[in-house]
Amino acid sequence: MRRYEIRDDQWEKIKDLLPPERKPQGGRPPKDHRHMLNAMLWIARTGAPWRDLPEYYGSWSSVYSRFRRWQIAGIWDKILEHVSIEPDWESVMIDATIVRVHQHGSGAKEGLKQAIGRSRGGLTTKIHAVVDALGNPLRFKLTGGQCHGSVTGYEMLKQMDLTKKQVLADRAYDTYQILHLLEQQSATPVIPSKKNRRKPRKWDKEIYKERHLIECFFNKVKHYRRLATRFDKLASSFKAFLTLASIMVWLA
Numbered sequence: 147m148r149r150y151e152i153r154d155d156q157w158e159k160i161k162d163l164l165p166p167e168r169k170p171q172g173g174r175p176p177k178d179h180r181h182m183l184n185a186m187l188w189i190a191r192t193g194a195p196w197r198d199l200p201e202y203y204g205s206w207s208s209v210y211s212r213f214r215r216w217q218i219a220g221i222w223d224k225i226l227e228h229v230s231i232e233p234d235w236e237s238v239m240i241d242a243t244i245v246r247v248h249q250h251g252s253g254a255k256e257g258l259k260q261a262i263g264r265s266r267g268g269l270t271t272k273i274h275a276v277v278d279a280l281g282n283p284l285r286f287k288l289t290g291g292q293c294h295g296s297v298t299g300y301e302m303l304k305q306m307d308l309t310k311k312q313v314l315a316d317r318a319y320d321t322y323q324i325l326h327l328l329e330q331q332s333a334t335p336v337i338p339s340k341k342n343r344r345k346p347r348k349w350d351k352e353i354y355k356e357r358h359l360i361e362c363f364f365n366k367v368k369h370y371r372r373l374a375t376r377f378d379k380l381a382s383s384f385k386a387f388l389t390l391a392s393i394m395v396w397l398a
């Protein structure tokens with residue numbers, strides 16, 4: 147097995163979720179899905195341009211076309227939903243990380259809609275993520291790097307059932323809006339108070355130590371160089387790579 151390729155046990159868990167390899171109308175036999183997926187993983191891990199895909203994997207345009215077809219058809223989301231059916235709901239953690247946008251990733255039409263913004267580090271994309279108690283990804287969202295984590299974080303948490311769960315986050319998420327949302331759902335905030343709070347809240351420092359797991363998740367996905375730096379002009383393509391990396395985190 148070559149470097150970066152999917153293991154047999156991992157492949158067995160997802161192979162039935164991919165579309166049929168043979169088209170009903172026949173035609174030239176395509177490359178098998180596993181070979182194509184390994185090519186996509188090579189691109190994700192190395193961060194190389196599609197045109198630099200090694201000849202061993204076949205035509206780069208064929209691999210790219212299938213990657214895009216699966217993204218448009220929602221295949222990546224379907225696989226992630228399947229592999230994440232048993233999260234550890236003891237607690238959830240939320241945070242965000244910044245990704246620099248390479249010059250090749252800028253210039254798309256309607257740039258503001260491609261989750262690219264200008265922050266202190268230049269052109270950046272921010273990945274907002276929610277993980278379970280084991281650090282496995284539950285959901286994520288892309289915004290421009292200038293967007294504040296608490297604003298997007300509130301929108302993400304609002305869509306979840308947090309009843310009687312512990313919610314871990316850093317002090318950037320210490321807002322009245324988020325705290326009120328958690329209170330409504332009888333959730334326990336494990337969030338340090340902002341330094342400018344007149345009356346600091348009490349929070350469990352021992353439980354808060356577990357928050358490093360969401361930092362570990364960001365570290366794992368940034369092993370994929372295609373995510374450590376954004377080279378994709380389209381937010382949909384960048385998110386597809388993020389979904390693929392998240393699938394591999396669950397399958398690890």
